[in-house]
Amino acid sequence: MSNVLLLTGAAEQPADILPSLSLLPHTVRVAEASLAAAVAGPVPDAILVDARRELVQAKRLLQGLRGQDRDVPVIVIVTEGGWAAITADWGADDLVLQTAGPGEVEARLRLALGRAAGVAPAGSGELRSGDLVINEITYSARMHGRAMDLTFKEFELLKFLVQHPGRVFTRAQLLQEVWGYDYFGGTRTVDVHVRRLRAKLGAENESLIGTVRNVGYRFVPAKGSGGREGRDGGGLSDSQADGTPDDGTEDGTPDDAAAAPATGGERGKVPGTSRKGAQPAHADR
Template sequence: MTSMNAATSGPGKTDLQRPDGSPVRVLVVDDEETLAELVSMALRMEGWEIRSAGNGTDAVRIARDFRPDAVVLDVMLPDFSGLEVLSRLRAEVPHLPVLFLTARDAVEDRIAGLTAGGDDYVTKPFSLEEVVLRLRALLRRSHAVSSSMGSTLVVGDLTLDEDSREVHRGGEPVSLTATEFELLRFLMRNPKRVLSKAQILDRVWSYDFGGQANIVELYISYLRKKIDAGREPMIHTMRGAGYVLKPAT
């Protein structure tokens, strides 16, 4: 399994919510306790409400009470398979979006999951960011949730359109590389929250660079030159803690 650093800060402001305005609900099902907790924490950072289960029996029981909007489901479980869990869940909620997790890379395993009714899958090892992005896409397609902010993130006079990938500061366009865009998107999804280098490495680069955490400093400096140059700064360094993006005062 690729090393994945878990975020430990509280939930951020989400742009997806249930029609009644309450947080999106996701059920995470995996018998690897550490992995389930990592995925759960990454989803909580989206502002979503999360429950987890370590086997199929608990998954079906929890789903009946919790009524999730989507399920992250491991194919291999200790009591019965994720395909059986899917069958039981869909018997009660026919269009429930399901994202499969699988350690197996064979094409027939992927086909089996999708044929059984799974909406999408990720193969272990995977990045937490990939799981979040795929879930967001499934939720939007399901129409079980609504978007309160569309695809545009706004912090102060800084805007980022996740669909067109356009960024503006004070109405002026800002040209970013793909990595700079992902870094800024992560910062803007978590405004006024201090993000550690470990959190940024995991969410932007998808794995642990070990002693090379200075790559975060490098890309923060790139962003500052494009976002803050000649303007009131928005990206701040919190010594010993990480970085935070705040509206200019």
């Protein structure tokens, strides 16, 4: 079952706009056919745009949706007369006739959702794990289609863990891999950054970074996630490690006490110029 957002300018029920939709086990939320209404509220799994009558308005809405930093598939609902008006510049992922049967509507939704969550094409520079998308080219990350505000080291740490799903790393190993050999701070820096990452991932996703008590951390892929995930499938079994976060420092000291390292700043490679329009992770202070 998916959460579907239906954008329409008509004062009608979903069953009148796309009759077959009422026969499917999806949760449908109806909103005004405007960009403001589309981006308000929780991010849906798919968006249906009612283009049965106002083709010009629907086209503008779709183009506006494509300008948003969201990976949500958009399907246009059209009549037989409006079918020929839909072109590639609309930015729609698919279209469906108002009279389509439930089997066809379900198939189009399923395929659109599958493409959105599928494997990133080779050379795209993206790592995917479920709803988490990391772009190695623009130094940016998104969760559920929303941009995450990460510092450079937070981004590097998250990327490194995602590249090696299931593999357990000690704090010393993470410090060496992410901060480099010339970093002189203590390993508590890793705990602080993990705590910040979990907070930015949100309560529903903080368990993606699992704690292996008295050892370190590992990335725990979401169940059923696809995409270009990392190189290693190893790691401890569930009986040896869990994905639940804990206070996390080596000696039991709360994370808040694990302040910045005693000496030196966070040194390391500096990202190159980002593509225009990207939101690169900014440097740690």
